[in-house]
Amino acid sequence: MKIDVLLIEDDPMVQEVNRQFIERVDGFQVIGTAHTGEEGIQLARIVKPDLIILDVYMPAKNGVETLKALRQEGINVEVIAVTAANDRKTIRTMLHHGARDYIIKPFKFERLQQALNNFLLYKSSIDGEGKLTQKELDQLNSMQTHIDKPIDIEVMPKGLNHQTMKQIMSYMALQQQSLSAEEAADGIGIARVTARRYLDYLQKSGKVQLDIQYGGVGRPLNRYSLVKSSSN
Incomplete structure (x- = not known):
């Protein structure tokens, strides 16, 4: 089973590092990248990822607004926040709107690996009919x-x-x-x-x-x- 990941991150260098980290974890592949929240929402409609890795600090539409828009549109996708935003209000809002995990930058590969493995365990257990x-x-x-x-x-x-x-x-x-x-x-x-x-x-x-x-x-x-x- 391959998990399709959409990466939404405005910093090109950080985006590339995150992409490499994600694809180091067995079972995950990045199928799209976006530099803004609006671009990410449009891409999510098309590629229909299983998981979005979402930054908070982005121009035009930040991560909180992006997550709210995804939920309002009914786009059925899981989200893990990977961001430098560490204030309680932002964290609380992201978790309230269904972020499955929240990783604060800077972080080590092992922390993202842990989040992805936990997501894989959850998805394997909860997916399917019945x-x-x-x-x-x-x-x-x-x-x-x-x-x-x-x-x-x-x-x-x-x-x-x-x-x-x-x-x-x-x-x-x-x-x-x-x-x-x-x-x-x-x-x-x-x-x-x-x-x-x-x-x-x-x-x-x-x-x-x-x-x-x-x-x-x-x-x-x-x-x-x-x-x-x-x-x-």
């Missing part, structure tokens, strides 16, 4: 809380990165069955030995559970699945 039960909806909220629950960085083994760990957890949350370290590595795009180190640590931390499968010739296979509880 109905959701209360149990399924509660499980989605519980899973997001569990993923966002901080890990004690002070006791993390040397060489492990907190954002990579969250990326692994977000990927595993999308899976319907347990994964081997090799399958996780291939899905995320990291080395298998690296995936195994993270999974072993997450298992010891209670974030994932280990299922040892026997059968056939050779060593038993370790498979991992996310612990679907916010109580750990």
Whole structure:
């Protein structure tokens, strides 16, 4: 599944950096860019993106006005704000009108990566036809809380990165069955030995559970699945 992204940012240099950041995250592609809010709205009508990355400080029509206009027109698109605007009123207004996340400039790639992975998890869970039960909806909220629950960085083994760990957890949350370290590595795009180190640590931390499968010739296979509880 590819997520189509429209990037609305008036600074050409920042726009290019953001575009490169977005396309570094597996599953996302930028299908259009706009330098003004008005241009972005017109482009959204045409390309129908899944997600808009929206700046606030722009000439003519700022990000707040752009988001309000998108909602008034009924354009069905999710929005993540990426902006230098850090005043409470702007943040409150953007979130009130449905911004799914709010990232304050300057920011590191890992913060945007986290926002995109969280969006992918949400979209994969909520998309499609049919109905959701209360149990399924509660499980989605519980899973997001569990993923966002901080890990004690002070006791993390040397060489492990907190954002990579969250990326692994977000990927595993999308899976319907347990994964081997090799399958996780291939899905995320990291080395298998690296995936195994993270999974072993997450298992010891209670974030994932280990299922040892026997059968056939050779060593038993370790498979991992996310612990679907916010109580750990």
